[in-house]
Amino acid sequence: xxxxxxxxGILGLGTVGQGVxxxxxxxxxFIEQKIYPRKIVLKRIADKDRNKILPKPExxxxxxxxxxxxxADPEIDIIVETxxxxxxxxxxxxxxxxxxxxxxxxxxxxxxxxxxxxxxLAQENRVYFLFEASVASGIPIIGALSNSLTSYKLxxxxxxxxxxxxxxxxxxxxxxxxxxxxxxxxxxxxxAEADPSKDIDGFDTCNKIFILSAIAFRAMINPDRIxxxxxxxISKLDIEYARELGYTIKLLALAKDDGQQLDxxxxxxxxxxxxxxxxxxxxYNGILLRGEGFGDxxxxxxxxxxxxxxxxxxSDIVEIVNNFNNYRNNYNYFKKKEIKDFKQTQSPFYxxxxxxxxxxxxxxxAGSFAKNEVSFASVxxxxxxxxxxxxxxxxxxxxxxNVQEALKEVSCLExxxxxxxxxxxxxx
Amino acid sequence: xxxxxxxxGILGLGTVGQGVxxxxxxxxxFIEQKIYPRKIVLKRIADKDRNKILPKPExxxxxxxxxxxxxADPEIDIIVETxxxxxxxxxxxxxxxxxxxxxxxxxxxxxxxxxxxxxxLAQENRVYFLFEASVASGIPIIGALSNSLTSYKLxxxxxxxxxxxxxxxxxxxxxxxxxxxxxxxxxxxxxAEADPSKDIDGFDTCNKIFILSAIAFRAMINPDRIxxxxxxxISKLDIEYARELGYTIKLLALAKDDGQQLDxxxxxxxxxxxxxxxxxxxxYNGILLRGEGFGDxxxxxxxxxxxxxxxxxxSDIVEIVNNFNNYRNNYNYFKKKEIKDFKQTQSPFYxxxxxxxxxxxxxxxAGSFAKNEVSFASVxxxxxxxxxxxxxxxxxxxxxxNVQEALKEVSCLExxxxxxxxxxxxxx
Numbered sequence: 091x092x093x094x095x096x097x098x099g100i101l102g103l104g105t106v107g108q109g110v111x112x113x114x115x116x117x118x119x120f121i122e123q124k125i126y127p128r129k130i131v132l133k134r135i136a137d138k139d140r141n142k143i144l145p146k147p148e149x150x151x152x153x154x155x156x157x158x159x160x161x162a163d164p165e166i167d168i169i170v171e172t173x174x175x176x177x178x179x180x181x182x183x184x185x186x187x188x189x190x191x192x193x194x195x196x197x198x199x200x201x202x203x204x205x206x207x208x209x210x211l212a213q214e215n216r217v218y219f220l221f222e223a224s225v226a227s228g229i230p231i232i233g234a235l236s237n238s239l240t241s242y243k244l245x246x247x248x249x250x251x252x253x254x255x256x257x258x259x260x261x262x263x264x265x266x267x268x269x270x271x272x273x274x275x276x277x278x279x280x281x282a283e284a285d286p287s288k289d290i291d292g293f294d295t296c297n298k299i300f301i302l303s304a305i306a307f308r309a310m311i312n313p314d315r316i317x318x319x320x321x322x323x324i325s326k327l328d329i330e331y332a333r334e335l336g337y338t339i340k341l342l343a344l345a346k347d348d349g350q351q352l353d354x355x356x357x358x359x360x361x362x363x364x365x366x367x368x369x370x371x372x373x374y375n376g377i378l379l380r381g382e383g384f385g386d387x388x389x390x391x392x393x394x395x396x397x398x399x400x401x402x403x404x405s406d407i408v409e410i411v412n413n414f415n416n417y418r419n420n421y422n423y424f425k426k427k428e429i430k431d432f433k434q435t436q437s438p439f440y441x442x443x444x445x446x447x448x449x450x451x452x453x454x455x456a457g458s459f460a461k462n463e464v465s466f467a468s469v470x471x472x473x474x475x476x477x478x479x480x481x482x483x484x485x486x487x488x489x490x491x492n493v494q495e496a497l498k499e500v501s502c503l504e505x506x507x508x509x510x511x512x513x514x515x516x517x518x
Numbered sequence: 519x520x521x522x523x524x525x526x527g528i529l530g531l532g533t534v535g536q537g538v539x540x541x542x543x544x545x546x547x548f549i550e551q552k553i554y555p556r557k558i559v560l561k562r563i564a565d566k567d568r569n570k571i572l573p574k575p576e577x578x579x580x581x582x583x584x585x586x587x588x589x590a591d592p593e594i595d596i597i598v599e600t601x602x603x604x605x606x607x608x609x610x611x612x613x614x615x616x617x618x619x620x621x622x623x624x625x626x627x628x629x630x631x632x633x634x635x636x637x638x639l640a641q642e643n644r645v646y647f648l649f650e651a652s653v654a655s656g657i658p659i660i661g662a663l664s665n666s667l668t669s670y671k672l673x674x675x676x677x678x679x680x681x682x683x684x685x686x687x688x689x690x691x692x693x694x695x696x697x698x699x700x701x702x703x704x705x706x707x708x709x710a711e712a713d714p715s716k717d718i719d720g721f722d723t724c725n726k727i728f729i730l731s732a733i734a735f736r737a738m739i740n741p742d743r744i745x746x747x748x749x750x751x752i753s754k755l756d757i758e759y760a761r762e763l764g765y766t767i768k769l770l771a772l773a774k775d776d777g778q779q780l781d782x783x784x785x786x787x788x789x790x791x792x793x794x795x796x797x798x799x800x801x802y803n804g805i806l807l808r809g810e811g812f813g814d815x816x817x818x819x820x821x822x823x824x825x826x827x828x829x830x831x832x833s834d835i836v837e838i839v840n841n842f843n844n845y846r847n848n849y850n851y852f853k854k855k856e857i858k859d860f861k862q863t864q865s866p867f868y869x870x871x872x873x874x875x876x877x878x879x880x881x882x883x884a885g886s887f888a889k890n891e892v893s894f895a896s897v898x899x900x901x902x903x904x905x906x907x908x909x910x911x912x913x914x915x916x917x918x919x920n921v922q923e924a925l926k927e928v929s930c931l932e933x934x935x936x937x938x939x940x941x942x943x944x945x946x
Contacts, residue, residue, distance in 0.1 A: 113669050123736065123851045124668050222666065228812050230666030237665055238650065238658030240552050241541050241832035308551065366797065366818065374813070383825035384656050385802070388818045390794065397811035404669035416844030423551045 093167075096411050097133035099160040101182055102173030103142040106196050106223065109400020110170055111135070111149070121404065125411045134160040161186050168410055170403055171195040180204050187211045187219065194406040196223035196399050202297035202313045205304065209421050216417045220406035225298045226251055226375040228391030228398035230405070235305045236420050239379070239387075244306050246380040248518065249343040251298040253373035253393030254282045254289035255321050259329075259339060259358075260371040268326045281373055291320035292341065292356045299343035303354050306379070307347050310424040311354070317432040318356035328442060328511045331472060331482050332360050337440075338368035342516060351430040360440050360515040366390075367518065378518075433491030438467070438515035441483040441493075443500065444507040447475055451505045455481075458503070462496035464488040478507060487517065521595075524839050525561035527588040529610055530601030531570040534624050534651065537828020538598055539563070539577070549832065553839045562588040589614050596838055598831055599623040608632050615639045615647065622834040624651035624827050630725035630741045633732065637849050644845045648834035653726045654679055654803040656819030656826035658833070663733045664848050667807070667815075672734050674808040676946065677771040679726040681801035681821030682710045682717035683749050687757075687767060687786075688799045696754045709801055719748035720769065720784045727771035730805070731782050735775050736851055739782070743857040746784035756870060756939050759900060759910050760788050765868075766796035770944060779858040788868050788943040794818075795946065806946075861919035866895070866943035869911040869921075871928065872935040875903055879933045883909075886931070890924035892916040906935060915945065 098114075100107050114121070114132055122129060135149060136157040143153040154160065161169060161182050169186040171193060173179050180200045186193050188211065195201070201208070201221055212219035222232045226249070250256050254276055261272035273290070276282035288294050296318040303309060321341050332339050337360035346353040361368040366388050370376030375393035380386050392398045445451045452469065459466070465486045472480040485493070493512075501509050526542075528535050542549070542560055550557060563577060564585040571581040582588065589597060589610050597614040599621060601607050608628045614621050616639065623629070629636070629649055640647035650660045654677070663672075678684050682704055689700035701718070704710035716722050724746040731737060749769050760767050765788035774781040789796040794816050798804030803821035808814050820826045873879045880897065887894070893914045900908040913921070921940075929937050 117669055117671055120671055121669050126850060228815055230662045230815075233666030234658050234662065237837065238661030238833055239829070240836040241545055241549050241829045243545055243548055364797075366794070369792075369794065369797065384823070384829060385820040385826070386818075387656055387658075387820075389816070391815040392813040395812070398813070401667070401670045401812060405666055408668040409665065412846055413844070416841070416846065418840055418844065422554060 099134040099166040103137040106399040107172035109396030113400040192218040198297040223402035247345040248378040250376040292318035303345040309427040315429040353430040439485040442511040458499040462492040527562040527594040531565040535600035537824030541828040620646040626725040651830035675773040676806040683769040720746035731773040737855040738852040745860040781858040867913040870939040886927040890920040
């Protein structure tokens with residue numbers, strides 16, 4: 091006999107959990123058309139903080155402060171994990187899957203650190219583990235990669251995957267703010283957390299590009315091998331100089347399959363300012379997929395927020411409900427792949443070097459770069475002539491390790507005051 | 519017992535059919551990972567023109583010039599219909615479904631004119647009818663709307679859905695070509711057919727926005743009620759004037775759900791030139807989805823071509839293979855909706871009117887518009903003063919019928935030589 095009522099339990103009433111409730115309540119009729127004749131019932135909600143449920147008296151009787159109670163409830167079919175963070179979220183997810191419950195989550199940290207193990211457990215128990223909301227929540231990218239692009243052989247992913255840093259960089263670029271002002275504004279508007287370091291330093295983006303790479307390339311990879319660097323060192327001055335040269339600076343996630351290894355990394359990068367990805371602004375995320383023969387497929391949408399994330403989680407629930415008696419494993423195959431050593435990767439570079447303004451300086455610097463096989467596409471002196479000037483170098487594509495080596499040498503030159511900025515470019 | 523070999527038959531070896539074969543051949547290993555332990559076997563290929571198979575000797579033995587033979591083959595599980603056009607494609611599709619075969623197609627004309635009937639028949643026979651490649655083939659939009667965005671309540675779709683016209687408009691805009699030159703270049707490069715009228719006049723875009731609207735709004739609508747207008751009358755001069763005013767002209771498909779009716783239409787429109795949709799260029803397609811609370815979700819990708827379309831069709835095949843014994847109906851619900859009378863729709867307008875250059879002209883014209891409740895946002899005289907000048911008017915949002923009425927009156931004024939151009943805008 092087919093089960094007609096599917097019971098859902100939510101763990102965690104933060105922004106995303108609240109979004110799930112809102113979507114379930116407000117779009118009920120609309121959603122029920124799509125799962126007819128089944129119905130989704132919100133059975134239990136858990137949060138450590140009882141105050142979170144105060145604004146919703148109609149839900150008091152299904153609220154508990156014990157997530158354990160919800161996970162253990164035998165009547166619940168689907169657990170929505172929206173507590174965030176690694177533990178205890180991982181433990182609850184594993185426990186739910188073991189007891190035959192489906193799980194939907196937006197928790198990129200858990201997936202990055204325990205995703206393969208969780209997917210295996212889900213498969214063993216023939217239940218779904220879905221996570222559309224974990225990456226670029228307003229963009230249905232996991233569904234596209236898992237269900238729609240199954241015969242596209244992807245070569246490359248370029249992503250702007252963090253709304254906080256994109257908001258900050260957009261403010262710095264469009265309104266000429268410095269980093270600190272832009273961060274404060276992002277915090278004031280709720281786009282950045284009180285402790286924004288996971289976003290600012292690229293860790294969040296790193297988790298997301300890990301997830302996209304694993305799914306897109308069906309790859310088993312070690313996320314700890316992904317190089318990531320954030321935007322703390324991006325100055326207003328470099329944004330301005332980059333703009334003069336025709337570029338916008340974005341925090342990019344890059345993943346490329348060269349057939350042997352995966353080149354995956356996260357760092358700020360210069361993009362030609364007319365390119366679509368340079369025009370993904372504010373809290374928006376963007377993802378570009380590239381493969382042979384089918385051009386660039388680009389998505390842009392809100393990266394976070396109660397409704398985008400809530401809608402995606404509910405769409406995952408709908409998928410489970412529609413396949414309730416027909417378990418099908420989307421992720422039965424991951425091939426072990428190595429991540430390319432960061433020093434072996436190649437990029438063009440933007441370098442800003444502060445030097446003593448006197449004859450022969452350029453020759454000395456150029457010599458160090460030439461020795462390390464780094465050549466320049468352009469060299470521009472910035473600021474007025476004086477004792478000390480900044481020189482901006484744009485290099486041709488060069489090996490990361492060689493550029494690091496050259497910079498080490500250059501920084502020891504007597505004529506060089508300081509390596510001010512090292513920002514990679516992207517051949518897009 | 520589970521069937522492990524799924525047999526595919528292809529009807530029609532045009533660009534798309536060839537693309538399907540290429541993807542099946544070249545990505546075999548890659549695809550088999552995703553459908554393991556099943557296998558896809560290309561069993562029969564039909565085309566009226568025997569020359570089409572000449573370059574592929576390895577396929578001679580599965581080729582026939584009778585589509586009927588392929589549809590009637592009891593061993594074939596999935597029919598790929600890539601013949602195009604309405605009949606006999608529709609008949610073959612219906613026949614295949616009736617005999618329990620799944621069907622995958624890129625044929626927007628058949629879907630626009632017989633889609634509901636076909637979906638019903640597929641449902642009765644518990645087989646799949648999939649059509650991802652029918653709209654914007656490089657963009658997995660049907661999958662996104664059908665599977666990933668099931669709890670998003672969409673309000674609006676804005677699409678650039680025809681690569682031919684977008685290529686022509688891009689050439690006219692970026693390289694200052696006139697319409698005829700741009701069309702010839704599109705034909706030379708294979709972006710436009712010898713008889714390009716279905717593309718140029720908006721019919722193709724009309725079929726595509728019908729499909730997107732039906733799926734997005736789960737609406738049963740009459741495609742004949744959709745107003746469409748193509749790009750034949752767009753002049754280099756209007757592109758230039760629009761650009762000076764900050765706009766790009768694109769052939770847009772618009773669909774909006776006002777809760778009561780659907781406002782669906784296809785016509786050239788001015789878009790602010792910094793908007794993402796204004797920067798979808800050349801043979802690319804773009805689709806913007808808008809709903810309450812989750813911002814704009816935008817997709818861009820190639821609109822046509824052997825590999826984009828072939829990949830999407832093969833992805834549809836993969837979906838069928840993965841659900842082979844678990845039939846699930848994605849489209850069990852369409853609600854009858856009316857399409858808003860075009861005369862009742864509202865747009866801002868760009869109007870270029872040729873007049874005798876003498877005092878009082880503007881007052882006369884403005885009077886006719888005012889009488890019909892059309893007000894101006896700006897009025898600019900173009901060209902040097904002389905006997906005859908062009909005036910460009912940008913109106914505020916106004917009712918289509920009122921603008922038509924006003925233009926009828928204005929064209930009768932003695933001071934008016936000619937209504938040169940009437941192009942709508944879009945509030946994006």
